[in-house]
Amino acid sequence: MAHDVTILTEADLRHIVSLDLQSVDVVERAFAALAGGQVVMPPILSMAIPDAHGEVDVKTAYLPGFDGFAIKVSPGFFDNPKIGLPSLNGLMILFSAKTGLVQALLLDNGYLTDVRAAAAGAVAARHLAPADTHTAGVIGTGVQARLQIAAALLVQPIRRVLVWGRDHDKAAACARDIASRHGVEAVAMRDPARLVADSQLVVTTTPAAEPVLKAEWLHPGLHVTAMGSDQAGKNEIEPAALAAADLYVCDRVSQCETLGELRSAIAAGLWRKGTPPELGAIVTGSAPGRTRDDQVTLCDLTGTGAQDTAIATFAAERARQAGAGSVIST
Amino acid sequence: MAHDVTILTEADLRHIVSLDLQSVDVVERAFAALAGGQVVMPPILSMAIPDAHGEVDVKTAYLPGFDGFAIKVSPGFFDNPKIGLPSLNGLMILFSAKTGLVQALLLDNGYLTDVRAAAAGAVAARHLAPADTHTAGVIGTGVQARLQIAAALLVQPIRRVLVWGRDHDKAAACARDIASRHGVEAVAMRDPARLVADSQLVVTTTPAAEPVLKAEWLHPGLHVTAMGSDQAGKNEIEPAALAAADLYVCDRVSQCETLGELRSAIAAGLWRKGTPPELGAIVTGSAPGRTRDDQVTLCDLTGTGAQDTAIATFAAERARQAGAGSVIST
Numbered sequence: 001m002a003h004d005v006t007i008l009t010e011a012d013l014r015h016i017v018s019l020d021l022q023s024v025d026v027v028e029r030a031f032a033a034l035a036g037g038q039v040v041m042p043p044i045l046s047m048a049i050p051d052a053h054g055e056v057d058v059k060t061a062y063l064p065g066f067d068g069f070a071i072k073v074s075p076g077f078f079d080n081p082k083i084g085l086p087s088l089n090g091l092m093i094l095f096s097a098k099t100g101l102v103q104a105l106l107l108d109n110g111y112l113t114d115v116r117a118a119a120a121g122a123v124a125a126r127h128l129a130p131a132d133t134h135t136a137g138v139i140g141t142g143v144q145a146r147l148q149i150a151a152a153l154l155v156q157p158i159r160r161v162l163v164w165g166r167d168h169d170k171a172a173a174c175a176r177d178i179a180s181r182h183g184v185e186a187v188a189m190r191d192p193a194r195l196v197a198d199s200q201l202v203v204t205t206t207p208a209a210e211p212v213l214k215a216e217w218l219h220p221g222l223h224v225t226a227m228g229s230d231q232a233g234k235n236e237i238e239p240a241a242l243a244a245a246d247l248y249v250c251d252r253v254s255q256c257e258t259l260g261e262l263r264s265a266i267a268a269g270l271w272r273k274g275t276p277p278e279l280g281a282i283v284t285g286s287a288p289g290r291t292r293d294d295q296v297t298l299c300d301l302t303g304t305g306a307q308d309t310a311i312a313t314f315a316a317e318r319a320r321q322a323g324a325g326s327v328i329s330t
Numbered sequence: 331m332a333h334d335v336t337i338l339t340e341a342d343l344r345h346i347v348s349l350d351l352q353s354v355d356v357v358e359r360a361f362a363a364l365a366g367g368q369v370v371m372p373p374i375l376s377m378a379i380p381d382a383h384g385e386v387d388v389k390t391a392y393l394p395g396f397d398g399f400a401i402k403v404s405p406g407f408f409d410n411p412k413i414g415l416p417s418l419n420g421l422m423i424l425f426s427a428k429t430g431l432v433q434a435l436l437l438d439n440g441y442l443t444d445v446r447a448a449a450a451g452a453v454a455a456r457h458l459a460p461a462d463t464h465t466a467g468v469i470g471t472g473v474q475a476r477l478q479i480a481a482a483l484l485v486q487p488i489r490r491v492l493v494w495g496r497d498h499d500k501a502a503a504c505a506r507d508i509a510s511r512h513g514v515e516a517v518a519m520r521d522p523a524r525l526v527a528d529s530q531l532v533v534t535t536t537p538a539a540e541p542v543l544k545a546e547w548l549h550p551g552l553h554v555t556a557m558g559s560d561q562a563g564k565n566e567i568e569p570a571a572l573a574a575a576d577l578y579v580c581d582r583v584s585q586c587e588t589l590g591e592l593r594s595a596i597a598a599g600l601w602r603k604g605t606p607p608e609l610g611a612i613v614t615g616s617a618p619g620r621t622r623d624d625q626v627t628l629c630d631l632t633g634t635g636a637q638d639t640a641i642a643t644f645a646a647e648r649a650r651q652a653g654a655g656s657v658i659s660t
Contacts, residue, residue, distance in 0.1 A: 330340050
């Protein structure tokens with residue numbers, strides 16, 4: 001039986017979905033649903049394609065209260081830049097959660113992943129950073145460095161942004177972009193320890209395999225969001241920092257244990273606090289978040305299928321309202 | 331960077347891909363590649379959506395020698411017939427195996443899965459049924475019952491077809507369809523034991539949870555292909571039959587152990603022959619197949635991501651040659 005499928009290109013999606021308080025709230029709702037326990041979120045399907053230095057991940061989740069569920073396919077082919085193509089690509093497919101029929105194909109080339117990853121950073125910054133967060137630091141100088149700062153600015157009264165990267169020129173360019181886009185002071189730093197010392201909120205956004213943030217740099221009144229590690233080989237935060245923090249929070253414990261900072265801390269034998277709380281439990285209040293401004297908190301984001309379902313549902317609804325995209329009958 | 335994606339609807343795909351010797355050969359090549367050991371085929375991602383009596387499976391495989399790899403998403407929502415919709419749906423996405431870019435969206439609603447499942451039956455019938463297979467029986471009366479017979483007719487000199495189902499009227503309708511479509515004698519049987527006794531090739535195509543083919547029915551010169559079981563709750567073949575057969579063959583051992591007939595035989599404590607050969611090894615000759623016409627052989631098909639990659643690549647190539655489908659730039 002024929003039914004209609006809406007097809008949205010990256011250009012369509014950039015036009016109708018951006019990182020704003022609405023997309024942050026939708027992603028926050030996904031975390032709350034995750035905490036509710038009725039979510040179905042299978043382990044990530046991951047396939048390596050060694051012949052092409054490539055990999056592909058598939059994520060999905062069913063969230064009660066959302067009309068659809070997304071399946072996201074994220075290929076990463078790391079020789080692509082040699083031929084002028086981006087390494088990361090992909091699409092999301094939105095299915096009806098009532099009938100399983102395909103509702104929309106979101107040919108976003110990874111754009112919605114960027115938005116929902118930044119939105120998760122905003123959720124963490126909203127619930128875990130100290131009340132008067134006026135200086136935010138970012139480690140890393142790529143798309144997510146810019147977006148995580150944009151996300152933090154939505155939810156905290158940040159007036160000053162510090163940027164550090166291994167390549168100082170890239171850090172300077174990133175700082176210039178942030179200053180001109182958001183009208184805040186933004187400074188490229190030469191010393192990441194100094195960046196952390198001067199910040200109330202630090203976001204790490206690198207694909208580092210060795211820690212870029214040391215435990216000894218933690219200081220009272222600091223929140224760190226580590227969003228770079230999403231694979232077993234990555235590690236941004238020195239393992240001792242997880243134990244040293246007053247509160248360590250996972251986006252999803254089962255993922256952080258195998259793909260996040262928690263994996264490295266467990267491997268180093270430095271995690272002995274049992275099962276950490278999840279961000280959704282902080283959002284709903286079922287687990288305590290930051291209780292004093294002088295605490296040190298740390299949030300580990302590996303990226304969840306729940307966020308994909310949330311942003312895809314949101315994008316399809318925005319597209320419907322705007323009459324965006326093309327429709328094919330199949 | 332914008333690139334072109336070809337979109338093919340079910341109607342497009344039915345026009346350009348059918349169950350014929352070419353599609354059988356492509357699927358046979360996929361099995362040969364599986365046997366070659368260079369294939370990457372992750373475990374199936376499976377998600378239940380209990381609120382809607384639904385489930386969704388995701389399969390994929392990378393096959394060296396194929397330009398692309400497919401990711402197939404198969405939702406099954408079993409309350410759909412109540413509202414006039416089919417239970418099974420889904421699509422395949424074809425990616426470049428060189429760059430990971432999306433090449434084609436195959437909105438097939440499960441059609442290509444039907445074709446590649448039947449094509450696997452043809453591969454099994456070609457390599458495992460006795461040389462002079464003149465009578466073929468099918469247990470089950472649905473789409474796959476018809477297609478598995480069509481597949482067998484492509485590769486064996488079958489003159490007579492026997493059909494059995496729990497609903498005799500459906501068996502009669504299936505037999506009429508087969509007779510009119512293929513110009514062979516086709517008879518609906520009232521006794522499945524008699525069907526097996528009179529056949530050299532039997533294909534079981536049911537979603538049975540209890541065996542529909544008994545071990546005592548096996549007879550010299552019989553090949554059985556069991557293609558119905560693809561989930562842990564299903565079982566078409568009495569477990570003792572696997573041990574009693576001269577040769578038992580899996581499409582993929584790791585899948586048959588958890589989803590196929592082998593699962594039931596292991597659970598019953600009746601499988602003690604070690605690791606069975608895979609169909610691909612029979613195809614390439616690296617494992618012996620049927621060596622005498624009086625042997626009893628049994629092939630367990632659970633459905634592999636390798637078949638999906640094969641049929642999706644084939645469909646996209648046919649579409650390119652025919653200029654079929656629509657192209658979107660994203």
